[in-house]
Amino acid sequence: TIQKETTKELIECYRLLGLTSRSFAAVIQALQPELRAAVCVFYLVLRGLDTIEDDMTIPFDTKAPLLLDFHNILYKEGWTFDGNGPDEKDRHLLLEFHYVVTEFLRLKKEYRDVIQNITQRMAKGMCHYADESITVITLADWDEYCHHVAGLVGIGLSKLFAASGLESEEFYGKECEHLGNQMGLFLQKTNIIRDFLEDLDEGRVWWPKCVWGKYAASLEEFRLPENRGKAVACMNELITNALEHIPAMFTYMSKITEQSVFNFCAIPQVMAVATLNSCYNNPRVFQKVVKIRKGLAVRYMLDSKNMDAVALIFDEQLKELETKMNPSDPSYKATTLAVHNARRLV
Numbered sequence: 001t002i003q004k005e006t007t008k009e010l011i012e013c014y015r016l017l018g019l020t021s022r023s024f025a026a027v028i029q030a031l032q033p034e035l036r037a038a039v040c041v042f043y044l045v046l047r048g049l050d051t052i053e054d055d056m057t058i059p060f061d062t063k064a065p066l067l068l069d070f071h072n073i074l075y076k077e078g079w080t081f082d083g084n085g086p087d088e089k090d091r092h093l094l095l096e097f098h099y100v101v102t103e104f105l106r107l108k109k110e111y112r113d114v115i116q117n118i119t120q121r122m123a124k125g126m127c128h129y130a131d132e133s134i135t136v137i138t139l140a141d142w143d144e145y146c147h148h149v150a151g152l153v154g155i156g157l158s159k160l161f162a163a164s165g166l167e168s169e170e171f172y173g174k175e176c177e178h179l180g181n182q183m184g185l186f187l188q189k190t191n192i193i194r195d196f197l198e199d200l201d202e203g204r205v206w207w208p209k210c211v212w213g214k215y216a217a218s219l220e221e222f223r224l225p226e227n228r229g230k231a232v233a234c235m236n237e238l239i240t241n242a243l244e245h246i247p248a249m250f251t252y253m254s255k256i257t258e259q260s261v262f263n264f265c266a267i268p269q270v271m272a273v274a275t276l277n278s279c280y281n282n283p284r285v286f287q288k289v290v291k292i293r294k295g296l297a298v299r300y301m302l303d304s305k306n307m308d309a310v311a312l313i314f315d316e317q318l319k320e321l322e323t324k325m326n327p328s329d330p331s332y333k334a335t336t337l338a339v340h341n342a343r344r345l346v
């Protein structure tokens with residue numbers, strides 16, 4: 001393909017990307033040229049959706065139409081939005097969203113169709129959950145919520161990989177709708193478990209009630225030191241559920257043939273298993289957001305180059321998780337099985 005010159009707007013898009021997530025921006029920029037711009041635009045479109053959905057200062061009857069029209073806004077040259085509250089972290093993104101629109105329009109139709117389709121499906125899901133009365137009750141609800149906010153991203157990326165020609169047609173198939181979804185569920189469930197306190201402080205509950213309802217009458221109880229045992233047992237049960245996505249993740253990763261796509265997909269997954277391990281049986285999750293050490297994160301970014309390396313990292317993290325398991329934990333048997341199934345692949 002003829003190397004398209006890097007336009008002023010694309011440079012602005014990479015600047016915006018760097019502002020939203022420095023470490024991950026570098027991983028996107030390491031992608032092959034034919035995929036790089038499409039993934040950068042896709043990431044910024046998703047971030048734009050998030051910046052609207054996340055902003056509690058935008059009333060629902062302004063927010064819903066905006067979300068539902070977002071897949072059309074992608075075609076509106078010059079579109080920007082300054083309706084975000086003053087504290088909204090990525091408000092500058094929507095103020096300068098016209099750069100994203102310009103670069104979106106420069107993408108080949110196959111990429112634009114994928115990004116527009118995922119945006120429309122995600123916005124519908126976001127509207128459903130933006131209604132305060134909707135809460136995540138069952139484990140099926142939990143998977144459905146995570147599908148809308150993260151599974152769809154995995155599905156969309158799989159279609160972009162196939163459309164770039166860097167990955168086989170197989171990435172288009174029904175199977176990759178399933179496996180791409182699983183990639184998102186593993187990351188999103190890890191984020192939801194890790195961000196418990198931050199979300200609760202903002203009045204957002206993404207932990208499924210069918211689980212936490214067995215340990216407390218209200219999630220506020222998990223703030224109290226005397227309930228720490230219940231809180232940790234509840235978290236261990238959710239971590240066990242998240243571990244069940246690991247076999248599908250390995251299947252997805254083993255289908256990737258292009259190195260920069262492999263790195264792009266592997267790095268967030270290894271960070272997630274390290275995050276789950278650092279949260280497991282850890283009462284500090286109920287005092288502050290537990291992050292993995294920078295040194296470990298850097299080592300994992302450099303090491304996740306192939307399946308053996310990724311399997312080794314998962315084995316290392318799951319072995320350490322097992323050392324923290326306690327037979328008195330209500331999920332002990334289920335966690336043992338989930339870890340065994342996840343490590344079976346090594």
Ligand SMILES: COc1cccc([C@H]2O[C@H](CC(=O)N[C@@H](CC(=O)O)C(=O)O)C(=O)N(CC(C)(C)C)c3ccc(Cl)cc32)c1OC
Pocket residue numbers: 021022023024039042043046149150151153154155157158180183184185187188191264265266268
């Ligand atoms: C096949 O699927 C994927 C393959 C590679 C990466 C991701 C996934 O990884 C980042 C990784 C990332 O953004 N990491 C942050 C750290 C953090 O947010 O905790 C970072 O490194 O700053 C992530 O977290 N999300 C956000 C969702 C999970 C909601 C999808 C995300 C958002 C937009 C895009 Cl295009 C991609 C991803 C995939 O998505 C499933």
